[in-house]
Amino acid sequence: MNPSAGPLPYTDTKPQGSADFYYAINATFRYILTKLGREAWAAYLQEMGRGYFAPVNTAWRTGGLPAVARYWRAFFAAEPGAVVAVTEQPDRVEIHVHECPALKHLRAGGREIVREYCRHCHILGTARAAAAGLEMRLRGGNGSCCHTYALPSAALPPQEPAAIAEVTP
Amino acid sequence: MIGCYDFCGHYEWTFGWLERAGGHAQVRDYWNEAINHDSQRHARDLIRGEGIPGMLKYWGHTLLEESPDLGFHISHRADVFRIDFHDCPSRGFLLRNGIHHYRDYCDHCMGWTGPMLCEAGYVIDHEHNHRGQCWWEMRPAGAPGGHAAPGSVAGDKDVRLRPDWPRDPAQLDRYEKANDPDEKLP
Numbered sequence: 001m002n003p004s005a006g007p008l009p010y011t012d013t014k015p016q017g018s019a020d021f022y023y024a025i026n027a028t029f030r031y032i033l034t035k036l037g038r039e040a041w042a043a044y045l046q047e048m049g050r051g052y053f054a055p056v057n058t059a060w061r062t063g064g065l066p067a068v069a070r071y072w073r074a075f076f077a078a079e080p081g082a083v084v085a086v087t088e089q090p091d092r093v094e095i096h097v098h099e100c101p102a103l104k105h106l107r108a109g110g111r112e113i114v115r116e117y118c119r120h121c122h123i124l125g126t127a128r129a130a131a132a133g134l135e136m137r138l139r140g141g142n143g144s145c146c147h148t149y150a151l152p153s154a155a156l157p158p159q160e161p162a163a164i165a166e167v168t169p
Numbered sequence: 170m171i172g173c174y175d176f177c178g179h180y181e182w183t184f185g186w187l188e189r190a191g192g193h194a195q196v197r198d199y200w201n202e203a204i205n206h207d208s209q210r211h212a213r214d215l216i217r218g219e220g221i222p223g224m225l226k227y228w229g230h231t232l233l234e235e236s237p238d239l240g241f242h243i244s245h246r247a248d249v250f251r252i253d254f255h256d257c258p259s260r261g262f263l264l265r266n267g268i269h270h271y272r273d274y275c276d277h278c279m280g281w282t283g284p285m286l287c288e289a290g291y292v293i294d295h296e297h298n299h300r301g302q303c304w305w306e307m308r309p310a311g312a313p314g315g316h317a318a319p320g321s322v323a324g325d326k327d328v329r330l331r332p333d334w335p336r337d338p339a340q341l342d343r344y345e346k347a348n349d350p351d352e353k354l355p
Binding site: 008009010011012013014016017018019020021022023024025026027028030031035036040044047048051052075078079080101102109120121124125147 | 170171172173174175176178179180182183186190191195198199202203204207208209211231234238258261262265266268270
């Protein structure tokens, strides 16, 4: 890879991505869920979290929570339509997603969204956090949610599966 | 969250994952089912309904969004729709960032547009050099074989007129009146 000096591992020539790519992300989830099943979909996300995102995980491990906060601010600045606030505390970073850019665009485009869509953030985020020596929790979903990345010393309560909303039409 | 800013990166990573999960057939099926029939159904509907004017609407919009600095050129006539990529936004993202998880990322374009255009009644002439330059000509099925001469459709925008375009066909992946990503010319 070609690590950039910024908080994102990869750089583009334009400031934000193309929102229509959310169609392909949703379609990819539907394809893997339908053809290969939920366990395979979870494995896909876990392997992506450990593999494709390894440069980010390394930056988080070495840079700690400030690096986590910088990453998510830069990440959502590059996602068109995102309305997000990132807050830092001594033992955790919280990402308050007021308007999920993916679900907003998929709904605006009249796409059928896989009901598990929000769960991908938890499966992927947990794998990435573990690789960085952190823990991840998610609550909410279906358009707005809160991600927490924390030090083990924060002693977060276990993830409640019911705390993650399914996507509804 | 998987984002769209680095979509081409995790999209390419996904090809490699699918190939490990189910072999080459799984990747081909993904391009056709997930991309052609699901993600890009707006393209499919436009082109099946309107033919070349639909191609102009679809690629005119999507390429401007993906490549606002115009690393591409579109030419069209009643009998042919052509795109020359001088700086592919998608392949360029991977090259600039040193991302490589799948043996030939460029195959994905023929992987989903090939079946889509087949269903719409079109065939494709195409060459790519794996360095972010390629050209495409879509014509109604039944068009006579052979590639059109360089410059005959796109004038001086024809990517084959670039000084760095390979003169050795072995350095290119080439297709002639094709719809299948595996129908590369020998």
